[in-house]
Amino acid sequence: MKNLFSMEKLFGGFLSNGDQANAFRFTEVEPALALDGEVVFDFLGVTNMTSSFCNALFATLVAHHPETFFTKVRFQNCDELIREFIMGAIALGKRESKEFA
């Protein structure tokens, strides 16, 4: 089973609001991560975001689930810029997970 989140349909082409990202993580993504199967974030149509959005969602997920994140979470249709944002958030999450440990 695959849980797919279409980011453009959920938040538009520019992902901006960190509070929205954090609420989405808590209400949609964390429960999906607890289920079987991959959690896929589809960035088709997303051209830009803020660090606040990306970090609130992905850095916090990595910090909370450092192992599950790498086995279950996948990203698709990311252009190079979106990729850099996500890579930065993952680096931040790993740093936070070490601080929590």
Add this chain to the structure above:
Amino acid sequence: MLPPRVFDPNFHKLLGLLALIDKEVGAVVLDFKSVDYWIPAAVVAVTAMVTKWMEESRSVKLINYQNCGAFRYLKNIEFFAKLGLELPRTSTPLNDRFTSVEVHEVPTSCDTSYDQGAIVRRSAECLCGTSDPYDDTLLFAQYALGEMMGNARQHSGGVAFVSAQFVKGPDHARIGVADAGIGILESFRQNKPPHYFSGMTDEEALESAMKPWISSKSHLTHGPYGESGNKGLGLAMVLEMLQSTNGELFVASGNSYRRYQGRQPPEIGQLAGGNSIHGTFISIRFARDQVDNFKKILIDTQKTMDLTPDPKATNLFL
């Protein structure tokens, strides 16, 4: 009497004047007779303060605005409309040297339904004169607008306003965000983040707020959504991006201001008359030709924040 021309170097004087008016009681009369040009940050600063006074039921009267040099500009960006004066908007372009983004209100709460992205997209397109979603200037403007508005929305506790302008001659884009909320020091005082200490001054709070990893809320919970998503990076990353592209950032809160110009040490000072203003006021300026590769700017900025990508993470991309 309001000052005729307000740019970043004298913005603190206008804020000092607004703080002085704020401190007094009774009716406010703002005389626009000499007003000729204000940067967007000055426009939204006055909008935020007038809105605050009206909410406090203070009588606010604007005089001589129809004859001032900036009348058409202020009317076109809906400045007067935001203050309750319904004036017909001019349909013809203001001036082919300028592109102006109208004053937008930014609801300052943790309302997760607020479509900040849509306002940012429209404003950035207007500012950059393109709707190409991959244009580097557009991406940079979106990023700065998104982080600055997010910052105001999350921390001020009051209503915030945003406006922007592009000037063709010097190729400068300017964005202003202002709120008449609680200000940075009070936000620290209320939320007591780890770096806060009793006796902290506005100047010290402002210095802290511009550093990475400093947030007044990162240690708190976010309503029903568990841990706060704040990392304290938003404004610090905007500052680093501006410094690396020879841009400028002015920020004021309480009685203090800091003005960053490229990599030079910041100018630090107090508002005119040592007055203290409610809220936080930010102005940024960047040149379009300096932001021709937003992805590189982002990568370099993340490096300065010690966010080195994990090679293992590349496997996560399908």
